[in-house]
Amino acid sequence: MDTGPLSRFLPPLEEGVVSTWLSHHAPAGGWLLDPFGFSPRLALEAARSGHRVLVTANNPITRFLLEIFANPPPESEFIAALADLGAVKKGDERLENHLRSLYFTQCEKCEQQIEAQAFLWRRGEEAPYARVYECKHCGDSGERTSTEGDLERARKIADTDRLHRSRAFERVVSLNDEDRVYAEEAIQHYLPRPLYVLTTITNRLDSLNLSGNRKRALTALTLLTCDAGNTLWTHPAERPRPKQLSTPNQFREHNLWMMLETGLGLFSSTGADVPCVAWPNKLPETGGICMYEGRLRDLAHEVKKEIPIAAVIGSIPRPNQAFWTFSALWAGWLWGREAVEPYKNALRRRRYDWAWSATALHAMFTHLNELLADDVPVFGLMPEAEPPFMTAALTAAQTAG
Known part of the structure:
Protein backbone atom coordinates (compact mmCIF):
# COMPACT_ATOMS: atom_id res chain seq x y z
CA MET A 1 0.00 0.00 0.00
CA PRO A 72 10.11 18.69 -4.33
CA PRO A 73 12.78 20.66 -2.50
CA PRO A 74 15.84 18.54 -1.65
CA GLU A 75 15.70 16.67 1.66
CA SER A 76 18.27 19.11 3.07
CA GLU A 77 15.71 21.91 2.71
CA PHE A 78 13.11 19.92 4.66
CA ILE A 79 15.65 19.29 7.43
CA ALA A 80 16.66 22.97 7.49
CA ALA A 81 13.03 24.12 7.48
CA LEU A 82 12.20 21.97 10.50
CA ALA A 83 15.35 23.18 12.26
CA ASP A 84 14.33 26.81 11.61
CA LEU A 85 10.87 26.14 13.01
CA GLY A 86 12.23 24.33 16.06
CA ALA A 87 14.67 27.16 16.87
CA VAL A 88 11.94 29.81 17.13
CA LYS A 89 11.44 31.00 20.70
CA LYS A 90 8.24 30.27 22.60
CA GLY A 91 8.68 32.32 25.73
CA ASP A 92 12.10 31.34 27.07
CA GLU A 93 12.34 27.95 25.36
CA ARG A 94 12.79 26.65 21.85
CA LEU A 95 9.53 25.89 20.04
CA GLU A 96 10.68 22.30 19.40
CA ASN A 97 11.17 21.69 23.13
CA HIS A 98 7.85 23.32 23.96
CA LEU A 99 5.87 21.22 21.47
CA ARG A 100 7.67 18.00 22.42
CA SER A 101 6.86 18.62 26.09
CA LEU A 102 3.14 18.46 25.31
CA TYR A 103 3.56 14.73 24.70
CA PHE A 104 5.62 13.89 27.78
CA THR A 105 4.59 10.82 29.74
CA GLN A 106 6.18 8.52 32.32
CA CYS A 107 7.58 5.11 31.45
CA GLU A 108 5.61 2.50 33.34
CA LYS A 109 8.69 0.37 33.93
CA CYS A 110 11.59 2.72 34.74
CA GLU A 111 9.49 5.84 35.54
CA GLN A 112 11.67 8.10 33.37
CA GLN A 113 10.02 11.02 31.57
CA ILE A 114 9.76 10.21 27.86
CA GLU A 115 7.79 11.27 24.79
CA ALA A 116 4.66 9.37 23.85
CA GLN A 117 4.36 8.41 20.20
CA ALA A 118 0.59 8.69 20.51
CA PHE A 119 -2.30 8.89 22.94
CA LEU A 120 -5.40 6.75 22.55
CA TRP A 121 -8.89 8.18 23.05
CA ARG A 122 -12.50 7.09 23.21
CA ARG A 123 -14.95 9.36 21.40
CA GLY A 124 -16.62 11.89 23.69
CA GLU A 125 -14.19 11.50 26.61
CA GLU A 126 -12.14 14.39 27.99
CA ALA A 127 -8.82 12.59 28.43
CA PRO A 128 -6.89 9.74 26.77
CA TYR A 129 -7.32 6.24 28.17
CA ALA A 130 -3.86 5.03 27.05
CA ARG A 131 -0.54 6.08 25.56
CA VAL A 132 1.84 4.40 23.13
CA TYR A 133 5.57 4.78 23.65
CA GLU A 134 9.02 3.27 23.22
CA CYS A 135 11.29 4.03 26.17
CA LYS A 136 14.89 4.78 25.17
CA HIS A 137 16.05 4.24 28.75
CA CYS A 138 14.83 0.71 29.50
CA GLY A 139 13.34 -0.53 26.22
CA ASP A 140 9.77 -0.85 27.50
CA SER A 141 7.33 -0.27 24.65
CA GLY A 142 3.73 -0.65 23.58
CA GLU A 143 0.31 0.51 24.74
CA ARG A 144 0.04 1.45 28.42
CA THR A 145 -2.77 2.90 30.54
CA SER A 146 -2.71 6.70 30.92
CA THR A 147 -1.20 8.16 34.08
CA GLU A 148 -2.65 10.94 36.20
CA GLY A 149 0.03 13.18 34.69
CA ASP A 150 -1.27 12.41 31.18
CA LEU A 151 -4.81 13.30 32.23
CA GLU A 152 -3.71 16.52 33.93
CA ARG A 153 -1.70 17.60 30.86
CA ALA A 154 -4.73 16.99 28.60
CA ARG A 155 -6.97 19.01 30.95
CA LYS A 156 -4.49 21.89 31.10
CA ILE A 157 -4.31 22.15 27.30
CA ALA A 158 -8.11 21.95 27.05
CA ASP A 159 -8.41 24.99 29.36
CA THR A 160 -7.01 27.25 26.60
CA ASP A 161 -8.79 25.50 23.73
CA ARG A 162 -11.39 28.19 23.06
CA LEU A 163 -8.76 30.78 22.11
CA HIS A 164 -6.86 28.48 19.74
CA ARG A 165 -10.07 27.10 18.22
CA SER A 166 -11.21 30.65 17.50
CA ARG A 167 -7.91 31.40 15.76
CA ALA A 168 -8.27 28.24 13.69
CA PHE A 169 -11.79 29.32 12.60
CA GLU A 170 -10.63 32.76 11.59
CA ARG A 171 -7.95 31.47 9.23
CA VAL A 172 -10.74 29.74 7.29
CA VAL A 173 -13.73 32.11 7.55
CA SER A 174 -14.38 35.54 9.06
CA LEU A 175 -16.37 36.01 12.26
CA ASN A 176 -19.51 37.13 10.43
CA ASP A 177 -19.27 34.63 7.55
CA GLU A 178 -22.43 32.56 7.09
CA ASP A 179 -20.21 29.51 6.52
CA ARG A 180 -18.62 29.80 9.97
CA VAL A 181 -20.89 27.07 11.35
CA TYR A 182 -19.54 24.58 8.79
CA ALA A 183 -15.94 25.41 9.72
CA GLU A 184 -16.81 24.97 13.39
CA GLU A 185 -18.29 21.54 12.71
CA ALA A 186 -15.24 20.42 10.75
CA ILE A 187 -12.78 21.66 13.39
CA GLN A 188 -14.58 19.57 16.01
CA HIS A 189 -12.60 16.67 14.54
CA TYR A 190 -9.45 18.12 16.13
CA LEU A 191 -8.64 17.63 19.82
CA PRO A 192 -7.30 20.60 21.83
CA ARG A 193 -3.64 19.48 21.87
CA PRO A 194 -3.18 18.91 18.11
CA LEU A 195 -5.19 22.04 17.35
CA TYR A 196 -2.89 24.06 19.61
CA VAL A 197 0.17 22.58 17.90
CA LEU A 198 -1.25 23.30 14.44
CA THR A 199 -2.21 26.91 15.18
CA THR A 200 1.22 27.48 16.72
CA ILE A 201 3.00 26.08 13.65
CA THR A 202 0.84 27.90 11.09
CA ASN A 203 1.40 31.20 12.91
CA ARG A 204 5.16 30.64 12.64
CA LEU A 205 4.79 29.64 9.00
CA ASP A 206 3.52 33.16 8.34
CA SER A 207 6.20 34.95 10.35
CA LEU A 208 9.37 33.00 9.51
CA ASN A 209 11.55 34.64 6.86
CA LEU A 210 12.29 31.57 4.72
CA SER A 211 13.55 31.14 1.17
CA GLY A 212 10.98 29.99 -1.41
CA ASN A 213 12.15 26.37 -1.41
CA ARG A 214 12.39 26.18 2.38
CA LYS A 215 8.93 27.67 2.83
CA ARG A 216 7.51 25.11 0.38
CA ALA A 217 9.19 22.39 2.43
CA LEU A 218 7.77 23.66 5.72
CA THR A 219 4.32 24.08 4.17
CA ALA A 220 4.44 20.46 2.98
CA LEU A 221 5.45 19.24 6.44
CA THR A 222 2.68 21.30 8.02
CA LEU A 223 0.17 19.76 5.64
CA LEU A 224 1.19 16.32 6.92
CA THR A 225 0.47 17.40 10.49
CA CYS A 226 -2.90 18.84 9.44
CA ASP A 227 -3.87 15.31 8.45
CA ALA A 228 -2.07 13.53 11.29
CA GLY A 229 -3.75 15.83 13.83
CA ASN A 230 -7.41 14.98 13.22
CA THR A 231 -9.48 12.31 14.95
CA LEU A 232 -10.06 10.13 11.86
CA TRP A 233 -7.33 7.65 12.88
CA THR A 234 -9.18 4.55 14.03
CA HIS A 235 -7.52 2.42 16.70
CA PRO A 236 -6.98 -0.34 15.87
CA ALA A 237 -6.69 0.76 12.22
CA GLU A 238 -9.88 -0.77 10.81
CA ARG A 239 -10.64 2.05 8.36
CA PRO A 240 -7.34 3.05 6.78
CA ARG A 241 -9.08 5.07 4.04
CA PRO A 242 -11.82 7.23 5.66
CA LYS A 243 -14.54 8.69 3.45
CA GLN A 244 -16.90 10.25 5.99
CA LEU A 245 -16.23 13.02 8.50
CA SER A 246 -16.96 10.77 11.46
CA THR A 247 -14.81 10.30 14.56
CA PRO A 248 -14.45 6.56 15.34
CA ASN A 249 -15.29 5.09 18.75
CA GLN A 250 -11.58 4.70 19.52
CA PHE A 251 -8.88 6.73 17.82
CA ARG A 252 -5.22 7.64 17.90
CA GLU A 253 -3.81 11.11 18.67
CA HIS A 254 -0.37 11.31 17.04
CA ASN A 255 2.63 13.14 18.43
CA LEU A 256 2.73 15.91 15.83
CA TRP A 257 6.39 16.80 16.26
CA MET A 258 7.25 13.19 15.53
CA MET A 259 4.99 13.41 12.47
CA LEU A 260 7.02 16.41 11.25
CA GLU A 261 10.21 14.36 11.60
CA THR A 262 8.64 11.39 9.83
CA GLY A 263 7.80 13.65 6.89
CA LEU A 264 11.39 14.77 6.25
CA GLY A 265 12.05 12.14 3.60
CA LEU A 266 8.52 11.57 2.34
CA PHE A 267 8.30 14.37 -0.20
CA SER A 268 11.87 14.24 -1.48
CA SER A 269 11.35 10.55 -2.26
CA THR A 270 8.52 11.48 -4.66
CA GLY A 271 10.88 13.58 -6.77
CA ALA A 272 9.94 13.38 -10.40
CA PRO A 319 -16.99 11.02 -3.20
CA ASN A 320 -14.93 11.72 -0.09
CA GLN A 321 -16.57 14.09 2.36
CA ALA A 322 -13.69 13.81 4.82
CA PHE A 323 -10.91 14.78 2.41
CA TRP A 324 -12.88 17.46 0.59
CA THR A 325 -14.00 19.15 3.82
CA PHE A 326 -10.55 18.93 5.37
CA SER A 327 -9.04 20.33 2.16
CA ALA A 328 -10.98 23.56 2.71
CA LEU A 329 -9.81 23.74 6.34
CA TRP A 330 -6.19 22.99 5.51
CA ALA A 331 -6.10 25.53 2.67
CA GLY A 332 -7.22 28.22 5.13
CA TRP A 333 -4.67 27.20 7.73
CA LEU A 334 -1.82 27.11 5.21
CA TRP A 335 -2.64 30.05 2.94
CA GLY A 336 -5.49 32.05 4.49
CA ARG A 337 -9.17 32.68 3.70
CA GLU A 338 -8.53 33.70 0.09
CA ALA A 339 -7.40 30.15 -0.70
CA VAL A 340 -10.64 28.74 0.74
CA GLU A 341 -13.05 31.01 -1.12
CA PRO A 342 -13.15 29.18 -4.50
CA TYR A 343 -13.52 25.85 -2.67
CA LYS A 344 -16.16 26.79 -0.09
CA ASN A 345 -18.76 24.42 -1.50
CA ALA A 346 -16.74 21.56 -0.05
CA LEU A 347 -16.99 23.15 3.39
CA ARG A 348 -20.76 23.55 3.13
CA ARG A 349 -21.75 20.18 1.74
CA ARG A 350 -22.22 17.46 4.33
CA ARG A 351 -23.59 14.60 2.21
CA TYR A 352 -22.33 13.12 -1.04
Whole structure:
Protein backbone atom coordinates (compact mmCIF):
# COMPACT_ATOMS: atom_id res chain seq x y z
CA MET A 1 0.00 0.00 0.00
CA ASP A 2 1.23 3.53 -0.80
CA THR A 3 2.52 5.24 2.35
CA GLY A 4 3.26 8.60 0.74
CA PRO A 5 1.91 11.98 1.83
CA LEU A 6 -1.90 11.95 2.31
CA SER A 7 -2.00 8.49 0.72
CA ARG A 8 -5.08 7.49 2.72
CA PHE A 9 -7.11 10.08 0.79
CA LEU A 10 -5.52 9.87 -2.68
CA PRO A 11 -6.47 7.19 -5.25
CA PRO A 12 -4.37 4.01 -4.82
CA LEU A 13 -2.87 3.50 -8.28
CA GLU A 14 -0.56 0.83 -9.63
CA GLU A 15 2.63 2.27 -11.11
CA GLY A 16 2.88 1.78 -14.87
CA VAL A 17 -0.83 1.42 -15.72
CA VAL A 18 -1.34 4.81 -17.36
CA SER A 19 2.06 4.88 -19.10
CA THR A 20 1.38 1.45 -20.61
CA TRP A 21 -2.01 2.59 -21.91
CA LEU A 22 -0.52 5.81 -23.30
CA SER A 23 2.18 3.90 -25.19
CA HIS A 24 -0.61 2.34 -27.28
CA HIS A 25 -3.01 5.28 -27.60
CA ALA A 26 -1.17 8.62 -27.53
CA PRO A 27 2.20 9.63 -29.03
CA ALA A 28 4.76 11.23 -26.72
CA GLY A 29 4.95 15.02 -26.92
CA GLY A 30 1.21 15.45 -27.40
CA TRP A 31 -1.29 17.04 -25.05
CA LEU A 32 -3.31 15.07 -22.51
CA LEU A 33 -6.15 16.38 -20.39
CA ASP A 34 -6.81 15.35 -16.79
CA PRO A 35 -10.16 17.03 -16.08
CA PHE A 36 -10.48 15.65 -12.54
CA GLY A 37 -7.15 16.66 -10.99
CA PHE A 38 -7.71 14.05 -8.30
CA SER A 39 -4.53 11.98 -8.61
CA PRO A 40 -1.13 13.71 -8.62
CA ARG A 41 0.63 10.37 -9.23
CA LEU A 42 -1.32 9.70 -12.42
CA ALA A 43 -0.48 13.10 -13.94
CA LEU A 44 3.18 12.73 -12.96
CA GLU A 45 3.47 9.29 -14.52
CA ALA A 46 1.99 10.59 -17.77
CA ALA A 47 4.35 13.58 -17.78
CA ARG A 48 7.38 11.37 -17.10
CA SER A 49 6.34 9.32 -20.12
CA GLY A 50 6.97 12.36 -22.32
CA HIS A 51 3.47 13.89 -22.50
CA ARG A 52 2.24 17.39 -21.79
CA VAL A 53 -0.59 17.13 -19.28
CA LEU A 54 -3.16 19.86 -18.72
CA VAL A 55 -4.66 19.33 -15.26
CA THR A 56 -7.75 21.20 -14.09
CA ALA A 57 -7.82 21.17 -10.29
CA ASN A 58 -10.23 23.08 -8.11
CA ASN A 59 -8.93 21.60 -4.84
CA PRO A 60 -6.04 23.73 -3.48
CA ILE A 61 -4.56 20.77 -1.59
CA THR A 62 -4.31 18.43 -4.59
CA ARG A 63 -2.86 21.33 -6.62
CA PHE A 64 -0.17 21.86 -4.00
CA LEU A 65 0.59 18.13 -3.82
CA LEU A 66 0.94 17.89 -7.59
CA GLU A 67 3.28 20.87 -7.69
CA ILE A 68 5.49 19.65 -4.84
CA PHE A 69 5.52 16.02 -6.03
CA ALA A 70 6.68 17.24 -9.44
CA ASN A 71 9.53 19.33 -8.05
CA PRO A 72 10.11 18.69 -4.33
CA PRO A 73 12.78 20.66 -2.50
CA PRO A 74 15.84 18.54 -1.65
CA GLU A 75 15.70 16.67 1.66
CA SER A 76 18.27 19.11 3.07
CA GLU A 77 15.71 21.91 2.71
CA PHE A 78 13.11 19.92 4.66
CA ILE A 79 15.65 19.29 7.43
CA ALA A 80 16.66 22.97 7.49
CA ALA A 81 13.03 24.12 7.48
CA LEU A 82 12.20 21.97 10.50
CA ALA A 83 15.35 23.18 12.26
CA ASP A 84 14.33 26.81 11.61
CA LEU A 85 10.87 26.14 13.01
CA GLY A 86 12.23 24.33 16.06
CA ALA A 87 14.67 27.16 16.87
CA VAL A 88 11.94 29.81 17.13
CA LYS A 89 11.44 31.00 20.70
CA LYS A 90 8.24 30.27 22.60
CA GLY A 91 8.68 32.32 25.73
CA ASP A 92 12.10 31.34 27.07
CA GLU A 93 12.34 27.95 25.36
CA ARG A 94 12.79 26.65 21.85
CA LEU A 95 9.53 25.89 20.04
CA GLU A 96 10.68 22.30 19.40
CA ASN A 97 11.17 21.69 23.13
CA HIS A 98 7.85 23.32 23.96
CA LEU A 99 5.87 21.22 21.47
CA ARG A 100 7.67 18.00 22.42
CA SER A 101 6.86 18.62 26.09
CA LEU A 102 3.14 18.46 25.31
CA TYR A 103 3.56 14.73 24.70
CA PHE A 104 5.62 13.89 27.78
CA THR A 105 4.59 10.82 29.74
CA GLN A 106 6.18 8.52 32.32
CA CYS A 107 7.58 5.11 31.45
CA GLU A 108 5.61 2.50 33.34
CA LYS A 109 8.69 0.37 33.93
CA CYS A 110 11.59 2.72 34.74
CA GLU A 111 9.49 5.84 35.54
CA GLN A 112 11.67 8.10 33.37
CA GLN A 113 10.02 11.02 31.57
CA ILE A 114 9.76 10.21 27.86
CA GLU A 115 7.79 11.27 24.79
CA ALA A 116 4.66 9.37 23.85
CA GLN A 117 4.36 8.41 20.20
CA ALA A 118 0.59 8.69 20.51
CA PHE A 119 -2.30 8.89 22.94
CA LEU A 120 -5.40 6.75 22.55
CA TRP A 121 -8.89 8.18 23.05
CA ARG A 122 -12.50 7.09 23.21
CA ARG A 123 -14.95 9.36 21.40
CA GLY A 124 -16.62 11.89 23.69
CA GLU A 125 -14.19 11.50 26.61
CA GLU A 126 -12.14 14.39 27.99
CA ALA A 127 -8.82 12.59 28.43
CA PRO A 128 -6.89 9.74 26.77
CA TYR A 129 -7.32 6.24 28.17
CA ALA A 130 -3.86 5.03 27.05
CA ARG A 131 -0.54 6.08 25.56
CA VAL A 132 1.84 4.40 23.13
CA TYR A 133 5.57 4.78 23.65
CA GLU A 134 9.02 3.27 23.22
CA CYS A 135 11.29 4.03 26.17
CA LYS A 136 14.89 4.78 25.17
CA HIS A 137 16.05 4.24 28.75
CA CYS A 138 14.83 0.71 29.50
CA GLY A 139 13.34 -0.53 26.22
CA ASP A 140 9.77 -0.85 27.50
CA SER A 141 7.33 -0.27 24.65
CA GLY A 142 3.73 -0.65 23.58
CA GLU A 143 0.31 0.51 24.74
CA ARG A 144 0.04 1.45 28.42
CA THR A 145 -2.77 2.90 30.54
CA SER A 146 -2.71 6.70 30.92
CA THR A 147 -1.20 8.16 34.08
CA GLU A 148 -2.65 10.94 36.20
CA GLY A 149 0.03 13.18 34.69
CA ASP A 150 -1.27 12.41 31.18
CA LEU A 151 -4.81 13.30 32.23
CA GLU A 152 -3.71 16.52 33.93
CA ARG A 153 -1.70 17.60 30.86
CA ALA A 154 -4.73 16.99 28.60
CA ARG A 155 -6.97 19.01 30.95
CA LYS A 156 -4.49 21.89 31.10
CA ILE A 157 -4.31 22.15 27.30
CA ALA A 158 -8.11 21.95 27.05
CA ASP A 159 -8.41 24.99 29.36
CA THR A 160 -7.01 27.25 26.60
CA ASP A 161 -8.79 25.50 23.73
CA ARG A 162 -11.39 28.19 23.06
CA LEU A 163 -8.76 30.78 22.11
CA HIS A 164 -6.86 28.48 19.74
CA ARG A 165 -10.07 27.10 18.22
CA SER A 166 -11.21 30.65 17.50
CA ARG A 167 -7.91 31.40 15.76
CA ALA A 168 -8.27 28.24 13.69
CA PHE A 169 -11.79 29.32 12.60
CA GLU A 170 -10.63 32.76 11.59
CA ARG A 171 -7.95 31.47 9.23
CA VAL A 172 -10.74 29.74 7.29
CA VAL A 173 -13.73 32.11 7.55
CA SER A 174 -14.38 35.54 9.06
CA LEU A 175 -16.37 36.01 12.26
CA ASN A 176 -19.51 37.13 10.43
CA ASP A 177 -19.27 34.63 7.55
CA GLU A 178 -22.43 32.56 7.09
CA ASP A 179 -20.21 29.51 6.52
CA ARG A 180 -18.62 29.80 9.97
CA VAL A 181 -20.89 27.07 11.35
CA TYR A 182 -19.54 24.58 8.79
CA ALA A 183 -15.94 25.41 9.72
CA GLU A 184 -16.81 24.97 13.39
CA GLU A 185 -18.29 21.54 12.71
CA ALA A 186 -15.24 20.42 10.75
CA ILE A 187 -12.78 21.66 13.39
CA GLN A 188 -14.58 19.57 16.01
CA HIS A 189 -12.60 16.67 14.54
CA TYR A 190 -9.45 18.12 16.13
CA LEU A 191 -8.64 17.63 19.82
CA PRO A 192 -7.30 20.60 21.83
CA ARG A 193 -3.64 19.48 21.87
CA PRO A 194 -3.18 18.91 18.11
CA LEU A 195 -5.19 22.04 17.35
CA TYR A 196 -2.89 24.06 19.61
CA VAL A 197 0.17 22.58 17.90
CA LEU A 198 -1.25 23.30 14.44
CA THR A 199 -2.21 26.91 15.18
CA THR A 200 1.22 27.48 16.72
CA ILE A 201 3.00 26.08 13.65
CA THR A 202 0.84 27.90 11.09
CA ASN A 203 1.40 31.20 12.91
CA ARG A 204 5.16 30.64 12.64
CA LEU A 205 4.79 29.64 9.00
CA ASP A 206 3.52 33.16 8.34
CA SER A 207 6.20 34.95 10.35
CA LEU A 208 9.37 33.00 9.51
CA ASN A 209 11.55 34.64 6.86
CA LEU A 210 12.29 31.57 4.72
CA SER A 211 13.55 31.14 1.17
CA GLY A 212 10.98 29.99 -1.41
CA ASN A 213 12.15 26.37 -1.41
CA ARG A 214 12.39 26.18 2.38
CA LYS A 215 8.93 27.67 2.83
CA ARG A 216 7.51 25.11 0.38
CA ALA A 217 9.19 22.39 2.43
CA LEU A 218 7.77 23.66 5.72
CA THR A 219 4.32 24.08 4.17
CA ALA A 220 4.44 20.46 2.98
CA LEU A 221 5.45 19.24 6.44
CA THR A 222 2.68 21.30 8.02
CA LEU A 223 0.17 19.76 5.64
CA LEU A 224 1.19 16.32 6.92
CA THR A 225 0.47 17.40 10.49
CA CYS A 226 -2.90 18.84 9.44
CA ASP A 227 -3.87 15.31 8.45
CA ALA A 228 -2.07 13.53 11.29
CA GLY A 229 -3.75 15.83 13.83
CA ASN A 230 -7.41 14.98 13.22
CA THR A 231 -9.48 12.31 14.95
CA LEU A 232 -10.06 10.13 11.86
CA TRP A 233 -7.33 7.65 12.88
CA THR A 234 -9.18 4.55 14.03
CA HIS A 235 -7.52 2.42 16.70
CA PRO A 236 -6.98 -0.34 15.87
CA ALA A 237 -6.69 0.76 12.22
CA GLU A 238 -9.88 -0.77 10.81
CA ARG A 239 -10.64 2.05 8.36
CA PRO A 240 -7.34 3.05 6.78
CA ARG A 241 -9.08 5.07 4.04
CA PRO A 242 -11.82 7.23 5.66
CA LYS A 243 -14.54 8.69 3.45
CA GLN A 244 -16.90 10.25 5.99
CA LEU A 245 -16.23 13.02 8.50
CA SER A 246 -16.96 10.77 11.46
CA THR A 247 -14.81 10.30 14.56
CA PRO A 248 -14.45 6.56 15.34
CA ASN A 249 -15.29 5.09 18.75
CA GLN A 250 -11.58 4.70 19.52
CA PHE A 251 -8.88 6.73 17.82
CA ARG A 252 -5.22 7.64 17.90
CA GLU A 253 -3.81 11.11 18.67
CA HIS A 254 -0.37 11.31 17.04
CA ASN A 255 2.63 13.14 18.43
CA LEU A 256 2.73 15.91 15.83
CA TRP A 257 6.39 16.80 16.26
CA MET A 258 7.25 13.19 15.53
CA MET A 259 4.99 13.41 12.47
CA LEU A 260 7.02 16.41 11.25
CA GLU A 261 10.21 14.36 11.60
CA THR A 262 8.64 11.39 9.83
CA GLY A 263 7.80 13.65 6.89
CA LEU A 264 11.39 14.77 6.25
CA GLY A 265 12.05 12.14 3.60
CA LEU A 266 8.52 11.57 2.34
CA PHE A 267 8.30 14.37 -0.20
CA SER A 268 11.87 14.24 -1.48
CA SER A 269 11.35 10.55 -2.26
CA THR A 270 8.52 11.48 -4.66
CA GLY A 271 10.88 13.58 -6.77
CA ALA A 272 9.94 13.38 -10.40
CA ASP A 273 11.82 16.45 -11.69
CA VAL A 274 8.91 17.20 -14.00
CA PRO A 275 8.34 20.70 -15.45
CA CYS A 276 5.26 22.10 -13.74
CA VAL A 277 3.75 25.46 -14.72
CA ALA A 278 0.55 27.37 -14.15
CA TRP A 279 -1.83 27.98 -17.06
CA PRO A 280 -1.27 29.61 -19.56
CA ASN A 281 2.53 29.21 -19.36
CA LYS A 282 4.14 27.00 -21.99
CA LEU A 283 5.60 23.52 -21.57
CA PRO A 284 8.46 21.89 -23.51
CA GLU A 285 7.47 19.19 -26.00
CA THR A 286 9.42 16.70 -23.91
CA GLY A 287 6.61 16.70 -21.37
CA GLY A 288 5.41 18.33 -18.19
CA ILE A 289 2.35 19.48 -16.29
CA CYS A 290 0.30 22.62 -16.82
CA MET A 291 -2.10 23.31 -13.96
CA TYR A 292 -5.29 25.28 -14.29
CA GLU A 293 -6.73 26.56 -11.02
CA GLY A 294 -10.43 25.98 -11.52
CA ARG A 295 -12.96 23.84 -13.32
CA LEU A 296 -12.91 22.48 -16.84
CA ARG A 297 -15.97 24.44 -17.92
CA ASP A 298 -14.12 27.70 -17.22
CA LEU A 299 -11.27 26.67 -19.50
CA ALA A 300 -13.10 24.78 -22.24
CA HIS A 301 -13.12 27.59 -24.81
CA GLU A 302 -9.37 28.23 -24.46
CA VAL A 303 -8.54 24.53 -24.69
CA LYS A 304 -10.64 24.06 -27.81
CA LYS A 305 -8.97 27.04 -29.46
CA GLU A 306 -5.33 26.47 -28.49
CA ILE A 307 -4.59 22.89 -27.38
CA PRO A 308 -5.03 19.76 -29.52
CA ILE A 309 -5.98 17.17 -26.90
CA ALA A 310 -4.70 13.72 -27.95
CA ALA A 311 -6.24 11.79 -25.04
CA VAL A 312 -8.03 12.22 -21.73
CA ILE A 313 -6.74 10.51 -18.60
CA GLY A 314 -7.92 10.71 -15.03
CA SER A 315 -8.79 8.99 -11.81
CA ILE A 316 -12.56 9.35 -11.53
CA PRO A 317 -13.24 10.89 -8.11
CA ARG A 318 -15.03 8.74 -5.58
CA PRO A 319 -16.99 11.02 -3.20
CA ASN A 320 -14.93 11.72 -0.09
CA GLN A 321 -16.57 14.09 2.36
CA ALA A 322 -13.69 13.81 4.82
CA PHE A 323 -10.91 14.78 2.41
CA TRP A 324 -12.88 17.46 0.59
CA THR A 325 -14.00 19.15 3.82
CA PHE A 326 -10.55 18.93 5.37
CA SER A 327 -9.04 20.33 2.16
CA ALA A 328 -10.98 23.56 2.71
CA LEU A 329 -9.81 23.74 6.34
CA TRP A 330 -6.19 22.99 5.51
CA ALA A 331 -6.10 25.53 2.67
CA GLY A 332 -7.22 28.22 5.13
CA TRP A 333 -4.67 27.20 7.73
CA LEU A 334 -1.82 27.11 5.21
CA TRP A 335 -2.64 30.05 2.94
CA GLY A 336 -5.49 32.05 4.49
CA ARG A 337 -9.17 32.68 3.70
CA GLU A 338 -8.53 33.70 0.09
CA ALA A 339 -7.40 30.15 -0.70
CA VAL A 340 -10.64 28.74 0.74
CA GLU A 341 -13.05 31.01 -1.12
CA PRO A 342 -13.15 29.18 -4.50
CA TYR A 343 -13.52 25.85 -2.67
CA LYS A 344 -16.16 26.79 -0.09
CA ASN A 345 -18.76 24.42 -1.50
CA ALA A 346 -16.74 21.56 -0.05
CA LEU A 347 -16.99 23.15 3.39
CA ARG A 348 -20.76 23.55 3.13
CA ARG A 349 -21.75 20.18 1.74
CA ARG A 350 -22.22 17.46 4.33
CA ARG A 351 -23.59 14.60 2.21
CA TYR A 352 -22.33 13.12 -1.04
CA ASP A 353 -24.57 10.29 -2.21
CA TRP A 354 -24.30 8.31 -5.43
CA ALA A 355 -27.02 10.40 -7.11
CA TRP A 356 -24.93 13.51 -6.43
CA SER A 357 -21.88 11.71 -7.83
CA ALA A 358 -23.71 10.68 -11.01
CA THR A 359 -24.98 14.24 -11.55
CA ALA A 360 -21.53 15.79 -11.05
CA LEU A 361 -19.85 13.26 -13.34
CA HIS A 362 -22.57 13.73 -15.97
CA ALA A 363 -21.81 17.46 -16.04
CA MET A 364 -18.10 16.75 -16.43
CA PHE A 365 -18.59 14.19 -19.21
CA THR A 366 -20.97 16.55 -21.02
CA HIS A 367 -18.27 19.25 -21.03
CA LEU A 368 -15.77 16.70 -22.35
CA ASN A 369 -18.15 15.58 -25.08
CA GLU A 370 -18.52 19.15 -26.29
CA LEU A 371 -14.81 19.85 -26.04
CA LEU A 372 -13.22 16.82 -27.69
CA ALA A 373 -13.10 15.49 -31.22
CA ASP A 374 -15.00 12.25 -31.78
CA ASP A 375 -11.93 10.02 -31.98
CA VAL A 376 -10.13 11.19 -28.82
CA PRO A 377 -9.61 8.21 -26.45
CA VAL A 378 -10.53 8.51 -22.78
CA PHE A 379 -8.88 6.48 -20.02
CA GLY A 380 -10.70 6.71 -16.69
CA LEU A 381 -9.45 4.80 -13.67
CA MET A 382 -11.66 3.72 -10.75
CA PRO A 383 -9.15 2.34 -8.23
CA GLU A 384 -11.74 1.86 -5.46
CA ALA A 385 -14.44 0.38 -7.64
CA GLU A 386 -17.63 -0.81 -5.99
CA PRO A 387 -21.05 -1.37 -7.60
CA PRO A 388 -22.68 2.02 -6.73
CA PHE A 389 -19.56 3.93 -7.81
CA MET A 390 -19.33 2.05 -11.11
CA THR A 391 -23.05 2.52 -11.74
CA ALA A 392 -22.81 6.28 -11.12
CA ALA A 393 -19.75 6.70 -13.37
CA LEU A 394 -20.94 4.51 -16.24
CA THR A 395 -24.47 5.94 -16.20
CA ALA A 396 -23.06 9.47 -16.24
CA ALA A 397 -20.74 8.69 -19.15
CA GLN A 398 -23.43 6.94 -21.19
CA THR A 399 -26.09 9.63 -20.74
CA ALA A 400 -23.56 12.35 -21.59
CA GLY A 401 -23.08 10.71 -24.99
